[in-house]
Amino acid sequence: MGLSHSSTYHSSHIRSVTESGPVIVKPHSEIYPRLPIEDFMGCDNETYSPQFELFVQSCQAMYDRHHTDMRSYYQVAGIHSLPWTPYDGVTGGIHEYKNETDWVTGRWGGYCHHADVLFGPWHRPYILLMESLLINEAKKIALQYPDNEREKYVEAANQFRFPYWDWADEKAINGLPDVFIVAELEIRTPKGKKKVKNPLKSYTLPVDLSFPLGKGYNPTDKPHYKIPTINYNPFTPAGYSTVRYPNANYEDQYDMMNRNISMFVSTLLRPIVYQILQINNYLQISNYALRSDGTEMEGFWPAHPVSLVIVGSSHYASIEVPHFIVHLAIGGPGGHFTYADINGFDPIFFFHHTAVDRLLALWQAIHPDSWVTENVSINGTYTEELYTVVNEYTDLTPFRKSKTEFWKSSTVRDIEKLGYTYPELVKFKGQDPRELQAYLLKFYKPDPHYARRFFAKLIIEAGKLVGPYVIRVFVDMKGASVETPITSPHFAGLVAMWHRPNPYQINGTTYVIGSVDITAAMERLGIRMETINSRSFVDVNPTTGLLNSNAIFDVNNDINVVPCYLNGTGVSPKEAGVNKVEVYSFIHDKVDPDFLVEDSGQHHYTNIF
Structure with missing residues (x-):
């Protein structure tokens, strides 16, 4: 996690609750699959192209909302970490994160959970929130299409679910799909076919993100921009966009990014996923932190001597670890996606975390009897102090299930009850879990x-x-x-x-x-x-x-x-x-x-x- 070197926050970072009331994350009324981005973006495919076209326009609609609106992209992206202020009025009471002192102790300033058993479950309602807000925007846009197209787009708005990018698929050796890279997309809008700015490439910050650094280390200092030391989050002034692997002109370097992705797919991501799918204990695959004191996981495989440590991390046995690798591969030095405090603002964040959610859902289908156990949150969150004990009944703040209740790991366990699924789960529904496991192991087995x-x-x-x-x-x-x-x-x-x-x-x-x-x-x-x-x-x-x-x-x-x-x-x-x-x-x-x-x-x- 990146460190901030200041404890004073700009007033523009203060959140405000909108007049529309508290944000409640509701399940979808019907179940539809979340699709791989390569299928979802197929504009020549009449089955999915209306969904993709609505998706692109809905993203831009969320970008265009005022940054103080709880349903704006800025506010939803900021739930993960910065600006380290309450989302939708959700605070930790006496345990609320204190900007002036808590960052010094190493306490995590965002709501998200890392290094504990809630890593996967917490991101589940987070994606569901983003997905629901996009669908709401899509339904409004669909009604604007001409009479002869409106019905098709209304149905597309009901059916689309947030797509994922499978970074462990062999296709990922080619690097990031072009849909995340090109500056413009040609889509059919209510006013006809036109080229629009691609909202999946980057997000332009409406207010300053993080804090100015020394001369030469800010985007305003280009063309002699220097990558800041890793100790600090890169500063993004209002009006500047998120970047990936930036150069001295604060421009994306996609060739370097894709080189890293290509290498990591075969050497790291596929081998890790291959082994995760064979492990049958949730505690072991849930996060990178584990204990070896006898009360939790003592070892991962035979031939692994038990380490004489209190807290350790397993590189291959956790869904959180390949998640980290993808962040580093895409963001590179100086890129937003590398830094935990600011990576939620890169649009690819939600595609990446949908892929992580899919991996967790596939693992659940293979090992249906194992789920969230109790362990210690070693990093804390905006609403949880350091070393808080968490379990499947811990509130997944700030995601409201109702005005008075938050989602919990116990209530997000079954994704069909949330109104979505994944293609492989549809294909193997009702079959022996070993059939799904064998299929996935063959698919991800390193060559x-x-x-x-x-x-x-x-x-x-x-x-x-x-x-x-x-x-x-x-x-x-x-x-x-x-x-x-x-x-x-x-x-x-x-x-x-x-x-x-x-x-x-x-x-x-x-x-x-x-x-x-x-x-x-x-x-x-x-x-x-x-x-x-x-x-x-x-x-x-x-x-x-x-x-x-x-x-x-x-x-x-x-x-x-x-x-x-x-x-x-x-x-x-x-x-x-x-x-x-x-x-x-x-x-x-x-x-x-x-x-x-x-x-x-x-x-x-x-x-x-």
Whole structure:
């Protein structure tokens, strides 16, 4: 989470409740699927093009509302974090976030939940709120179409649901879909076909967001704009748009962004999703924080030694971790989407979080008996103090179910009761959950399909550096440095760090446990992947009859970690808090090769820094 360096807020950031009364998030009256953006945006597809055209116009309508209107895009986007003021009058009473002091303690200033079991459930009514407001705008716009088209658009307004971008689909290797990049879109409006400004590319801030930094670090200083240090949120003056991977002219650098996305899809996102779908415990997949004190999750797989820490983070076992990686890949250094305090203002935020919600919904369908348990919110929120105990009955503020009641995890568990679903859930409805699981594992299984998968596990002390930053993992490259490109065949993946120091931490040291799938890199480099038969000097592949590679895996020499900030500045592993690297592996089931066998875990080596 980014840090603010000021505790004084501009008066333009103060929210006001509109005359239309409190904002109540209501379920849709009918169930329709949320679609992948590639299908939803198909303007040549008469089934969905009216929905997409209404969606685009509805987004702009929310942009055009005054920024003090609770139903404006500015206000809804600001629920996530900044401007750190009450939304729709929802406060925490005596526990309300205090701008002047709480940010110093590390307390999260937004309403959203990170690093606790409410991460997924909290974002569910958030997307539902945005979806409902867009549908309300769409219904008004549909009535403006000519008589011969009106009925079609009225029905489209009832049916459309917020689309998602599946960043773990193989198609994502091509980068961000063009619909998020092009400056204009051609759509049919009530006044005929016309080109309109693309509201999915960026959002123009109506008021200042965050605070001015030193000379050269503000957009007003272009063309010599410098990316601010990671310690602070980038400042966006009123009238400036959100950006992704900005250059010295404060312009998007989509080539660099897409390069990162392309690399991360195969090295990180697909392997992580593949493993999440095989884990049957909600606590383990719900968020990046977990305990190893015996009261909660002790380990993630066999071959994972139990860490002697109070709070840790699992890199591959949580839906929150690939979520972080996508934020970093799209925003880059200086981009809004990178910084937790301001990323809700980039329009892609809701497409991304709809994808996260889909992943959670798919996991629920596979493992229907596991849901929200009790744990501690280590970051707090606008209405929850640090280290508050939360569970499925905790209010998901500020989302009202009625004038007097808030949504809870227990009431958002069944998405059909909220009026939406996802295509795969429709396809496998009523079937054995294992059928859906097998389908998804085949869809997301990292290629190529090796019999054994190897992982490098990093244990990192959080708080040594102010995030966000990454720890890149290279295989068989002793001289790897920040200058080594991630396009190198030696690059295996990375661990993304969004933690920041907490001077008031009361539960001991916080660690991140990051696992990187190094299998593909080992194969590229000819590192032997078969189990070695110690009684034989010759290792022969039983299928081909040919000698296998003579390379012997050595974690001391073959696993090299390179920590670096997003601006390319490197630090040593010790400075970044890396204190241990381990290597372990699992085999795939011989009957159903899409499943990893839990009890096949083998620990290979440990390197302590």
